[in-house]
Amino acid sequence: MIRINLLPFRAARKQENIRRQVSIYFLSVLCLITLMTYFYLSLSGELADLEGEQRQLKSELDSYAKITREIARIRKRTREIQEKFNVIRELEKQRSGPVRLLEEIATSVPVDRLWLSALTEKDGILTIEGNAMDNDTVALFMTNLEKKKQIKSVDLKTTKLKHFPKYKLNTADFVLTCRTVFHKEKAETSQNKGRSGKRS
Numbered sequence: 001m002i003r004i005n006l007l008p009f010r011a012a013r014k015q016e017n018i019r020r021q022v023s024i025y026f027l028s029v030l031c032l033i034t035l036m037t038y039f040y041l042s043l044s045g046e047l048a049d050l051e052g053e054q055r056q057l058k059s060e061l062d063s064y065a066k067i068t069r070e071i072a073r074i075r076k077r078t079r080e081i082q083e084k085f086n087v088i089r090e091l092e093k094q095r096s097g098p099v100r101l102l103e104e105i106a107t108s109v110p111v112d113r114l115w116l117s118a119l120t121e122k123d124g125i126l127t128i129e130g131n132a133m134d135n136d137t138v139a140l141f142m143t144n145l146e147k148k149k150q151i152k153s154v155d156l157k158t159t160k161l162k163h164f165p166k167y168k169l170n171t172a173d174f175v176l177t178c179r180t181v182f183h184k185e186k187a188e189t190s191q192n193k194g195r196s197g198k199r200s
Contacts, residue, residue, distance in 0.1 A: 101126070101150040101180060108144035113137045124182035126151075131173045135159060138174045145178060153179045 098121075105128070109116065114137050118129040132138045142154045157175040164171070 104148035104150050108141060110137050110140055114141050124180050126178040126180055128176040131171045135172050138172055150181055151178045152181060
């Protein structure tokens, strides 16, 4: 009977298995390190790109902030100019308005049949005093006034007939009240102030 000693073979195979396992371990560690290095470099590149993009966006934001400040300055200047223009326009209206009103009153007077003795204006209400040849002339004068742009309404306050026997002549003294466009503007202004006060 032949006996074969297998212990050296088994020991050699065991050592081969250990070497294989150690090789697999080191290969796994190497692969892991390689993957980690790859991901690190990739993430570092992305981080660098993001930082560059952030710097670019910040630079653009700074330029936009300068533009925004310039726009705000221009808008403020525009508002100031518009306010000055509104003041000038209002002053021009107040200067030329009475002139146009007097012109319209003058062109409404029936020639050689009606004469004005007094004109007074307060808060857009115009009071006209005068005398005419008769009541029909006063009515014609009122009709002419109502057709004018500067006058919104005309009311007959008083009228009084006078007789002059010496001259065989009758005259009518009258007092009219007219609501002008200036009265309307002031009323609207007060209404707007009241509305704004209610909202607040």
